[in-house]
Amino acid sequence: MSRSVNPELMGCLENLKAEGDRKLSARELAEIIGDVASTLTADLGPTTSITEAPAAGGAPDAMHQVVAAALEALRTIGDPEKEDGRFAELCSEMDEIRSATQEAAARFLSVAERIEDIAGHPDLDSGDQSDLYRLATDIYEASGFQDITGQRLTHMAQTLKQVELQIASAEAVLGDKNAVQAAETLADTVEKTEARKMEYILHGPQEAGKANTQEEIDKILASFD
Amino acid sequence: MAVDLNMPVLIVDDYKTMLRIIRNLLKQIGFNNVDEATDGKAALEKMQQRKYGLVISDWNMEPMTGLELLKEVRADEKLRPTPFIMITAESKTENVIAAKQAGVNNYIVKPFNAATLKTKLTSVLGDF
Numbered sequence: 001m002s003r004s005v006n007p008e009l010m011g012c013l014e015n016l017k018a019e020g021d022r023k024l025s026a027r028e029l030a031e032i033i034g035d036v037a038s039t040l041t042a043d044l045g046p047t048t049s050i051t052e053a054p055a056a057g058g059a060p061d062a063m064h065q066v067v068a069a070a071l072e073a074l075r076t077i078g079d080p081e082k083e084d085g086r087f088a089e090l091c092s093e094m095d096e097i098r099s100a101t102q103e104a105a106a107r108f109l110s111v112a113e114r115i116e117d118i119a120g121h122p123d124l125d126s127g128d129q130s131d132l133y134r135l136a137t138d139i140y141e142a143s144g145f146q147d148i149t150g151q152r153l154t155h156m157a158q159t160l161k162q163v164e165l166q167i168a169s170a171e172a173v174l175g176d177k178n179a180v181q182a183a184e185t186l187a188d189t190v191e192k193t194e195a196r197k198m199e200y201i202l203h204g205p206q207e208a209g210k211a212n213t214q215e216e217i218d219k220i221l222a223s224f225d
Numbered sequence: 226m227a228v229d230l231n232m233p234v235l236i237v238d239d240y241k242t243m244l245r246i247i248r249n250l251l252k253q254i255g256f257n258n259v260d261e262a263t264d265g266k267a268a269l270e271k272m273q274q275r276k277y278g279l280v281i282s283d284w285n286m287e288p289m290t291g292l293e294l295l296k297e298v299r300a301d302e303k304l305r306p307t308p309f310i311m312i313t314a315e316s317k318t319e320n321v322i323a324a325k326q327a328g329v330n331n332y333i334v335k336p337f338n339a340a341t342l343k344t345k346l347t348s349v350l351g352d353f
Contacts, residue, residue: 144336205314212316
């Protein structure tokens with residue numbers, strides 16, 4: 001069976017191979033995925049249901065069916081009717097988690113500050129004072145969880161935006177005119193976020209066990225001396 | 226020479242919880258003259274109005290990150306000598322190197338403890 005391949009796509013892929021390890025922007029990635037999907041669905045009309053349409057030549061094509069099924073599955077994720085994005089509800093739930101953790105941390109800190117007030121009482125035994133200060137310190141240290149939780153939630157929200165962009169790109173390729181504008185807007189947002197991350201090499205908290213420890217960071221700093 | 230515990234210290238973080246944690250830990254050590262900012266831009270404005278003996282900054286903030294703040298501080302003749310400690314969850318080697326090359330005095334990775342903070346303060350400022 002023959003399938004027409006977009007010559008621009010082939011040229012783009014050849015250029016990328018020649019460029020080596022350069023990281024792709026979100027927009028470039030979306031365009032490539034769009035071209036690939038476009039090539040795979042070249043024989044379909046824009047309003048045809050991709051899962052029902054026969055592949056070129058009338059025979060079922062395994063790859064075509066897999067891609068079609070994946071695109072259909074992606075289209076059902078979230079609520080595409082939401083004005084502020086199909087993942088608006090998920091993002092709202094993440095905001096609720098962020099608020100709840102912030103509130104909890106604030107209460108812990110208030111308790112620790114009260115403990116310190118009590119520890120400062122002149123009638124208190126010095127041993128008890130030390131114990132109370134140590135407990136307050138423990139609470140301060142533990143309350144740092146909120147910062148890490150918040151950063152991870154932000155990372156998740158950014159990832160959802162990327163998924164949303166891929167879905168909108170796929171929908172646009174399948175002929176959904178509304179998705180074209182949505183994909184362009186999302187591409188701008190995602191690209192700006194990614195460009196800023198690249199410029200300032202931000203990664204957020206690393207997974208436990210993979211992150212550099214304080215000792216390892218100290219060694220890196222010492223290597224400059 | 227002993228560290229002047231009354232010197233103004235500026236802490237910069239976009240999380241109010243973290244500002245409160247660092248402020249309280251500094252208070253335990255003895256620093257009582259602590260000021261706060263929630264991003265690099267606000268911190269820079271404060272630094273242009275007041276002389277700080279130390280800046281402790283997060284990295285990941287908008288509209289100006291901690292690294293951008295550090296670069297601005299080191300590029301300003303008046304602000305350049307200010308000791309600068311980065312406290313951040315960004316722990317990748319390239320982050321540490323970028324901060325060091327920009328002129329950071331020390332680097333603390335989150336989550337951190339009070340002992341680490343004290344050790345780094347001593348390393349940057351001297352004995353308490």
